[in-house]
Each structure stands twice: as C-alpha cells, then as structure tokens.
Amino acid sequence: xxxxxxTPPPDGELPRLRLDKAPLLVLPIxxxxxxxxxxxxxxxxxxxxxxxxxxxxxxxxxxxxxLVFGLMxxxxxGHGAFVSVGAFTATLVLLPxxxxxxxxSVLMNLTALGLAIALxxxxxxxxxxxxxxxxxxxxxxxxxxxxxxxxGGMIVxxxxxxxxxGPDQIPLPLPASFRGALLIGDAAIEKYRxxxxxxxLMVFVSMFLVLxxxxxxxxxxxxxxxxxxxxxxxxxxxRLFVGVFVAGSALAGLGGVLWGLYKExxxxxMGSDIMVLVFIVxxxxxxxxxxxxxxxxxxxxxxxxxxxxxxxxxxxxxxxLLMVAVLLWRPxxxxxxxxx
Amino acid sequence: MMTRILSGDFPRSRLLTALLLAVxxxxxxxxxxxxxxxxxxxxATICVFVVLAAxxxxxxxxxxIVSFAHTMFYxxxxxxxxxxxxxxxxxxxxVLMGLTIALGLSLGLALVIGLFSLRVKAIFYAMxxxxxxxxxxxxxxxxxxxxxxxxxxxxxxxxxxxxGFRLVEAEIFGTAINGKLLxxxxxxxxxxxxxLFLLRVVNSPFGRVLQAIRxxxxxxxxxxxxxxVYRTLxxxxxxxxxxxxxxxxxLWLRYAGPQTTxxxxxxxxxxxxxxxxxxxxxxxxxVGAALFILAQNYLQALMRQASEGLTAVxxxxxxxxxxxxxxxxxxxxxxxxxxxPTGIVGKLRSLKRE
Numbered sequence: 001x002x003x004x005x006x007t008p009p010p011d012g013e014l015p016r017l018r019l020d021k022a023p024l025l026v027l028p029i030x031x032x033x034x035x036x037x038x039x040x041x042x043x044x045x046x047x048x049x050x051x052x053x054x055x056x057x058x059x060x061x062x063x064x065x066x067l068v069f070g071l072m073x074x075x076x077x078g079h080g081a082f083v084s085v086g087a088f089t090a091t092l093v094l095l096p097x098x099x100x101x102x103x104x105s106v107l108m109n110l111t112a113l114g115l116a117i118a119l120x121x122x123x124x125x126x127x128x129x130x131x132x133x134x135x136x137x138x139x140x141x142x143x144x145x146x147x148x149x150x151x152g153g154m155i156v157x158x159x160x161x162x163x164x165x166g167p168d169q170i171p172l173p174l175p176a177s178f179r180g181a182l183l184i185g186d187a188a189i190e191k192y193r194x195x196x197x198x199x200x201l202m203v204f205v206s207m208f209l210v211l212x213x214x215x216x217x218x219x220x221x222x223x224x225x226x227x228x229x230x231x232x233x234x235x236x237x238x239r240l241f242v243g244v245f246v247a248g249s250a251l252a253g254l255g256g257v258l259w260g261l262y263k264e265x266x267x268x269x270m271g272s273d274i275m276v277l278v279f280i281v282x283x284x285x286x287x288x289x290x291x292x293x294x295x296x297x298x299x300x301x302x303x304x305x306x307x308x309x310x311x312x313x314x315x316x317x318x319x320x321l322l323m324v325a326v327l328l329w330r331p332x333x334x335x336x337x338x339x340x
Numbered sequence: 341m342m343t344r345i346l347s348g349d350f351p352r353s354r355l356l357t358a359l360l361l362a363v364x365x366x367x368x369x370x371x372x373x374x375x376x377x378x379x380x381x382x383x384a385t386i387c388v389f390v391v392l393a394a395x396x397x398x399x400x401x402x403x404x405i406v407s408f409a410h411t412m413f414y415x416x417x418x419x420x421x422x423x424x425x426x427x428x429x430x431x432x433x434x435v436l437m438g439l440t441i442a443l444g445l446s447l448g449l450a451l452v453i454g455l456f457s458l459r460v461k462a463i464f465y466a467m468x469x470x471x472x473x474x475x476x477x478x479x480x481x482x483x484x485x486x487x488x489x490x491x492x493x494x495x496x497x498x499x500x501x502x503x504g505f506r507l508v509e510a511e512i513f514g515t516a517i518n519g520k521l522l523x524x525x526x527x528x529x530x531x532x533x534x535x536l537f538l539l540r541v542v543n544s545p546f547g548r549v550l551q552a553i554r555x556x557x558x559x560x561x562x563x564x565x566x567x568x569v570y571r572t573l574x575x576x577x578x579x580x581x582x583x584x585x586x587x588x589x590x591l592w593l594r595y596a597g598p599q600t601t602x603x604x605x606x607x608x609x610x611x612x613x614x615x616x617x618x619x620x621x622x623x624x625x626x627v628g629a630a631l632f633i634l635a636q637n638y639l640q641a642l643m644r645q646a647s648e649g650l651t652a653v654x655x656x657x658x659x660x661x662x663x664x665x666x667x668x669x670x671x672x673x674x675x676x677x678x679x680x681p682t683g684i685v686g687k688l689r690s691l692k693r694e
Binding site: 075077135138143144145146147148149151152153155156159160162163167272275276279280282283287313316317319320323324327 | 400404406456463464466467468470471472474475478479482483604608611615659661663664666667669670671673674677678681
C-alpha cells in the first residue's frame with residue numbers, strides 16, 4: 001500500500017509514510033498515450049471502460065491471493081479453483097431463478113444476483129477454510145511443497161466440479177437489465193462493465209478502509225511487515241491467517257461470479273486460465289501489496305485492451321511484455337513489500 | 341562396466357532393480373512382445389515421457405526449482421522438427437535443421453528466463469514460467485499460418501522411417517522389420533541415451549552442486565558456488581533435453597499440435613509422474629512414467645467398466661467415470677507429497693533399510 005520511505009519527523013510527531021506517486025501516474029499517462037494512437041475518442045472511451053472493468057474483476061480475484069502471500073508467505077496455486085467454484089455455485093441460484101433474472105425489473109435482477117454472489121462467497125469462504133486446514137497448514141514455510149500441494153488441490157477441486165456439475169460448459173446469461181450498452185455521445189459502454197467497475201471499486205475502497213482504518217487492518221499490515229513481532233505483542237496471528245485466507249477465497253468466489261457472467265459460459269478450467277493473468281498482476285504489483293495489485297490489474301487490463309485494438313498479434317504477449325517492462329523498472333514490482 | 345553406464349548410481353533396492361529391468365526389457369522388446377498398434381504406441385510414449393520426466397526431475401528434484409514451462413521446451417522440440425519437415429520436405433537434413441533451430445530457441449529462452457527470474461525465490465520462477473508458457477501456447481495456436489493453429493501440422497518423415505519401408509523382407513518372430521519398427525528403435529535408443537546422459541549429469545560434481553543448492557542455497561553460495569549460474573545451467577540443460585524429447589515424439593507421431601505438446605495437461609502429467617515416482621532420483625521418473633502412461637491407457641478402461649456397473653448410484657458413477665481419473669491422481673499426488681515425499685523409489689529404498 002505504502003512504501004517504507006520515511007521523511008524526517010517534524011517536532012513531536014511520528015514519521016509519516018510518504019506515498020510513492022510514480023506508479024499512480026503510470027495509469028493516466030498510459031491512457032493518454034493510447035488516445036492519439038487509437039485516434040477516435042469514442043473508441044478510446046469504450047476501450048478504457050472495458051479495460052477498467054476487466055481490471056477490476058482481475059483485482060477482485062488477485063487481491064486475496066496477494067494478501068495471503070504477504071501475510072503468510074503462502075502462494076496458493078489453487079486460488080483459481082475458488083474462482084471456478086464461485087462461478088459454478090452461482091449457477092445453483094441463477095439457473096433456478098431464471099425467471100427473476102429475465103424479468104424486466106432491476107430490483108429482481110439485483111436480488112437474484114445478490115443472492116448468487118452471497119452464496120458463492122459463502123461456499124468459497126468455507127472451502128477456503130477447509131483448504132487452509134487440510135491442504136496448506138502442514139506445509140507452512142516450505143515453498144516447494146506449497147506449490148506442489150496447492151497445485152494438487154487445484155486438480156482435485158477442478159475435477160470435483162466436473163463430478164458435481166458434469167463435464168459440459170454451462171451457459172450463464174446476464175440479467176435482463178444489465179444486457180446491452182449505454183450510448184454516451186458516440187461511445188458505447190456495456191452496462192455490465194459499469195457494474196463490474198462499481199463492484200470492483202467498492203471492494204477496493206472497503207479493503208482500503210479495513211486495512212488502514214481498523215485494528216484488524218493494522219494487525220494485518222503489521223503481520224505483512226513482521227509476523228513474529230505481532231505474535232510477540234500477544235496477538236494470535238494464526239487466527240488472522242485463517243481469517244485472511246477465508247476472506248481471500250470468498251473474494252475469489254465473488255470474482256468468479258463476475259467473471260463467469262462476463263464470459264457468459266462457465267468451464268471448470270476458467271479459474272486456472274485466469275490464474276495466469278492473476279499471477280502477472282501480483283508480480284507487477286509487488287508480491288503482497290494490495291495497492292500494487294490494484295494498479296497492476298488495471299494496467300494489465302488496459303494494456304491488453306489497447307493492444308488488442310491496435311495490434312492484435314502483439315496483444316497475445318502484451319502481458320508478458322508489460323511484466324518485463326515493469327520488472328526492468330522496479331525489479332520487486334511496483335510497490336515492493338519491505339520484507340521481501 | 342555397469343558402474344560406468346549407470347554413472348555409479350545404482351537403484352539400491354532389489355525390488356526397484358527388478359521393476360526397472362522389467363520396464364527396460366519391456367520397452368526394448370516391445371515390438372516383439374506386444375503386437376498391435378496401440379501397445380507399441382504406448383511403449384513409445386513411455387520412452388519419451390521417461391526422458392521428459394527425468395529432465396524435469398533435474399529441475400524439481402535435484403535443483404529444487406518448480407518450473408511450469410517444461411512443456412514449452414518439449415513443444416519447441418516437436419514443432420521445430422515438425423515445421424521443418426513440413427516446410428522443407430521429408431529429408432534428414434530437414435530434421436537436423438529443425439532440431440538445431442529448436443535447440444537454439446530453447447536454450448535462448450531458458451537462459452533469458454533463468455537469468456531474469458532465478459535470482460529471486462523459487463515461487464517467483466514458478467509464476468513467471470507459468471505466464472511465459474501460457475503465452476507461448478496461445479501464440480502457437482494463434483499463429484496458424486506457421487504452426488497450423490489448433491489443428492497442428494502433420495508431416496512426412498524421412499524415407500527410412502515410413503511404415504512402407506522394409507529393411508529386410510523376412511519377418512522376425514512374426515514382426516515385420518519396417519520403418520515403424522526403425523522409428524520405435526530410434527525413439528527407444530534416443531530416449532535411453534538421453535536418460536543415461538542425465539544420469540551422468542546428476543552424478544557429476546556439477547550435479548552434486550545442484551543438490552547442495554537444493555538443500556541450502558545460502559550455504560552453497562557461501563562455499564563459493566555461484567548459485568544463479570548453476571541454476572541457470574541446470575535450467576538450460578533440462579530445457580535442451582526436453583526439446584530433444586519433443587523432437588523424438590514428433591518423429592514418432594508424425595504430427596505436432598498444441599494438444600499433444602504444449603497443453604497444460606501434459607505439464608500436470610509430468611509433475612504427477614515426477615512426484616509420484618520420486619523426486620530427486622531419475623529412476624523415479626522412469627518408474628513413474630511407465631506406471632503413469634500404462635495407467636492412463638489401460639486403467640481408464642477398468643474405470644469405465646466400474647462406472648457402467650454403478651450407473652444406479654448417480655454421484656459414485658460420476659466419480660468413477662474414466663474422464664475423472666485425474667481426480668484420483670490428484671488425490672494420490674497430494675497424499676504422496678505429504679506422506680511419501682520421496683515417492684515410489686524412496687519407499688522401495690527405505691523398505692530395504694528397515
């Protein structure tokens with residue numbers, strides 16, 4: 001979130017953390033640079049909104065992962081499974097409530113969607129709790145085994161989705177009132193993308209507030225910096241671990257629902273497919289940093305959308321090129337976490 | 341003599357020796373022992389996967405690096421030979437040319453990725469390789485003018501490897517000595533020599549340094565070994581071997597496509613083979629690959645029967661559906677990481693000691 005660069009303290013005050021502004025400026029500069037290249041303003045607006053929406057969804061999925069890594073030094077390669085499970089759980093609500101989904105009433109649509117999201121987050125949260133207990137707990141501190149174990153966990157979870165929901169793709173149409181696009185001037189903006197941006201912003205702001213304005217957030221940030229010290233002060237960091245893991249899994253479930261509705265078809269492999277982007281995002285952001293993850297997600301999505309329009313062939317590897325560029329600039333990611 | 345061939349690294353367990361001899365004999369005599377197109381195909385796949393898993397073990401088991409880009413190098417090998425045979429025509433020089441280009445590309449990529457990310461933690465390398473490998477797979481399926489896209493490329497192989505070619509007219513033990521047989525033995529001996537080469541590498545002073553890095557990289561560095569250099573070299577060596585394995589597979593299948601070479605499923609298969617067979621010993625890769633490919637080809641038939649017998653029980657029938665066999669492997673994988681981190685080979689060796 002913030003770097004550890006400190007200014008000399010003024011009289012009687014604690015040293016304040018200075019905000020590192022350079023990465024914040026990258027986004028607007030990138031967007032502005034793209035404008036003359038794209039040429040037409042409405043197209044640019046459409047692309048930018050699409051990029052922001054995609055970035056928000058990736059952020060929701062990636063934030064839990066990066067926080068878990070920062071706090072516990074556990075990289076959960078099985079995180080993608082939570083994304084898939086979240087999306088598939090949503091079908092349990094959305095398909096029976098098809099009537100409400102297709103009704104021409106924003107309220108009914110939102111109720112159905114809200115219920116689906118709540119159920120998905122509940123299920124993935126519980127699953128995350130079980131995953132932490134059964135799969136991750138025995139291998140704290142052993143990176144090699146963590147990678148292998150969580151990979152194995154993902155295979156099992158993905159196959160279980162096949163067992164429960166069958167091997168076929170499941171179509172998941174958007175609620176009636178979120179379909180189609182708004183026309184603002186000449187720029188067409190899909191309604192669902194605005195929703196995704198709104199949800200993503202909500203998640204980011206509430207995460208920001210929890211991390212910076214509450215005691216739990218203080219403990220989490222302290223845990224990221226130095227876990228042993230937090231324990232020495234008498235807090236049970238183990239509970240904090242579990243709580244963050246559950247919250248991160250639930251966020252992955254939320255991201256899964258949003259992503260599933262965006263794609264409008266569900267496959268069991270959708271989680272592991274998106275994981276590649278998620279990893280790139282958290283590497284770019286700096287492993288363990290939520291703020292970096294947010295900027296990284298938007299950056300990746302915007303670059304993907306712009307290059308997809310300007311040079312479709314390059315777009316395939318644009319993420320990798322972006323990652324290389326960022327790491328050449330800041331080898332530890334945009335916002336390096338002090339410990340690492 | 342045997343010490344020299346095996347580089348002084350014996351199986352060190354009677355049961356394991358028997359198992360390895362069975363695999364070796366089975367593969368060496370496969371065309372004569374098991375007639376039929378399917379059986380010989382399984383045998384050739386085992387040969388290639390032994391090399392592929394062994395070269396992955398050089399990274400995972402010996403150096404302690406997790407890479408998800410191994411199929412990328414495997415795919416480069418297959419595509420290199422395949423595209424060159426497709427473009428130039430079925431000659432040996434085309435094979436050689438494709439191989440050279442593929443090796444060059446693999447080594448270059450391995451070097452760059454290694455230097456770029458091996459300085460940092462293992463976890464970082466795992467993520468970067470995952471990203472690069474998936475980008476490569478997408479690239480291979482999208483550049484359809486060059487690679488044939490999702491369909492891949494079929495191509496002709498040099499004259500001597502075609503099924504129509506006869507080395508001698510007579511049949512030996514009821515098996516025709518044709519190009520298919522020659523190709524099988526090309527694959528077999530290619531795989532065998534690559535495997536023995538890897539065995540030589542891991543038992544050399546270089547291999548010992550790798551194991552030291554796996555056990556404690558800080559200490560290895562303190563002893564004066566540049567860990568980044570050793571890790572990168574191991575990465576390049578493993579990539580080159582995987583490339584050669586890919587080339588052998590392409591010659592055998594006479595086809596190179598994303599599903600058979602670049603897909604993430606194959607990466608998972610390799611991971612499962614190495615972990616279940618036994619990390620940190622190449623014999624584990626050999627035994628694991630043989631068992632895995634056999635299970636993949638024959639166990640599924642068994643599961644199908646079980647599933648059909650249980651159609652009355654809805655969820656159980658689904659659980660035993662042949663497509664769900666990865667589920668059981670995944671469970672086996674997780675359990676084996678917990679309880680037998682040394683895999684089948686480690687278990688067999690410790691049996692002897694007790």
